Amino acid sequence: MPELPEVETVCRGLSAVMTGERLALVQNHRANLRIALPDGFAARLTGRRVQKLERRAKYILARLDDGLIWLIHLGMSGRMSILPKGHNQPPLSKHDHVVFEMGSGVQVRFNDARRFGLMTFIEGDPDQHPLLKDIGPEPLGGDFTGPVLAAALKGKKTPIKSALLDQTVVAGIGNIYACEALYRAAISPKRSSHLVQGERADKLVAAVKDVLREAIAVGGSTLRDHKQPSGELGYFQHHFAAYDREGGICQVCAAAKHPKSPLIKRMVQAGRSTFYCAVHQR
DNA sequence: ACGAGAACCTGTTTGC
DNA sequence: TGCAAACAGGTTCTCG
Known part of the structure; x- marks a missing residue:
């Protein structure tokens, strides 16, 4: 969860x-x-x-x-x-x-x-400790920067979506926020990790930080299980732009007045659902 | 060494 | 309606 x-x-x-x-x-x-x-x-x-x-x-x-x-x-x-x-x-x-x-x-x-x-x-x-020793940088910390991410992705052939789920690359990201960060950074989840360098890495780092901060501010996302310990729900699911929105219109493309008004697609990567826009995420 | 896929376990939703 | 399959926020092991 x-x-x-x-x-x-x-x-x-x-x-x-x-x-x-x-x-x-x-x-x-x-x-x-x-x-x-x-x-x-x-x-x-x-x-x-x-x-x-x-x-x-x-x-x-x-x-x-x-x-x-x-x-x-x-x-x-x-x-x-x-x-x-x-x-x-x-x-x-x-x-x-x-x-x-x-x-x-x-x-x-x-x-x-x-x-x-x-x-x-x-x-x-x-x-x-064995459970913690190989975990990568905290995404909200100063240690997580474009160059640091780029270095971690260098030589990696797995798709960038899978790399974001790899806790040794960066800590704490899961399926929801990997999708949302890539959507915001306009990077295709299929893009080979080693091709996320320079400006793209900078952009992805900024997107990761933004989406995580926004989600924390509203208590996280409640899909089914998550509740705040107080019993209150999280509210970030109402802010999803891509995750769990298969068939919905891409708001980025809509705002850009894209003539095709593309829809959010779903595919499976490494056994997990990926939600994305095939038009503006490249 | 790396990456994909299965496995772990239960509950809920979807589809025939 | 009923049952089976698919799917769910994660991690770790196995296999090619």
């Missing part, structure tokens, strides 16, 4: 109720997520105070007061929900795999129907 903007939204939501709070009670109702929960998962978290929550790529890292890092990935369908303090908590639903009770009385539930998500612990430097 979640790409960078959705994970960022979840991270901020959790941060509001977890930062500085103690994990008073942790219960896991199902241990076989994508990676089995580590031995003693609940026991190692219980009693710990959460010092800080941060996002890296599509991961959430929670720093605990004993130095341990609690690593969370939401996979495709993972969701965190916050239930305010109260005695009328709704019953656990089928895929509520882990429940966290904070010292404040607030409850946080991790729900993940498809179980592609994971939770584990990192001891020591998170940048050296």
